[in-house]
Amino acid sequence: MPTYGNNIFTRYLRLWLGISLTALLIFIVVKTYLFFMSSKIPVIMTGIDGRPIVVSIIQPFKNSTILYNFLLTLIIAIILSSISSILIYTSLTRGSATVLTKPSPDGEGGMPVPMPLTDLEKRALRIIKKRGGVITQAELGRQLGLSKYQVSRLVKKLEVKGLIERRRAGVTNILILRGGSKLVNGSNE
Structure with a gap:
């Protein structure tokens, strides 16, 4: 474990x-x-x-x-x-964010290990899912009531965990849900 x-x-x-x-x-x-x-x-x-x-x-x-x-x-x-x-x-001190992996059966590479989600991260994922899996970073911040700095940190954590993808679109970012409904519905707890 x-x-x-x-x-x-x-x-x-x-x-x-x-x-x-x-x-x-x-x-x-x-x-x-x-x-x-x-x-x-x-x-x-x-x-x-x-x-x-x-x-x-x-x-x-x-x-x-x-x-x-x-x-x-x-x-x-x-x-x-x-x-x-x-x-x-x-x-x-904040540790550097690393994605934990389990060894794969064939001995090469590894599979990502599910990392525990905070309540805020779960709320953010639910909001993104409600929006069809795509939302702007600014809209997510408004929905959660977070400052630009706070939402930026949240998005970075979710991105490091491999749950969302961030794409630049002009002056904002488009956030795309990666893991599907399994991660949002609470099986990652």
């Missing part, structure tokens, strides 16, 4: 996972810093009379074991920071 990396749920999941890792990283670094900068570890012995006696105080950065633990924590924090940055970046 193919996965869709640009699915809105997947993008939000990556975003929140990245933000959560960043918050965890900040917490770890602050706690570690506060611990190592403010702590002085007393060395205690029991006196002759059984009372505890402070013999000396160990400062964290003078003890190699504690310094090693701090550096290990810092390295883990850097790794978490890198992972969270990648997750946030990939969730905020």
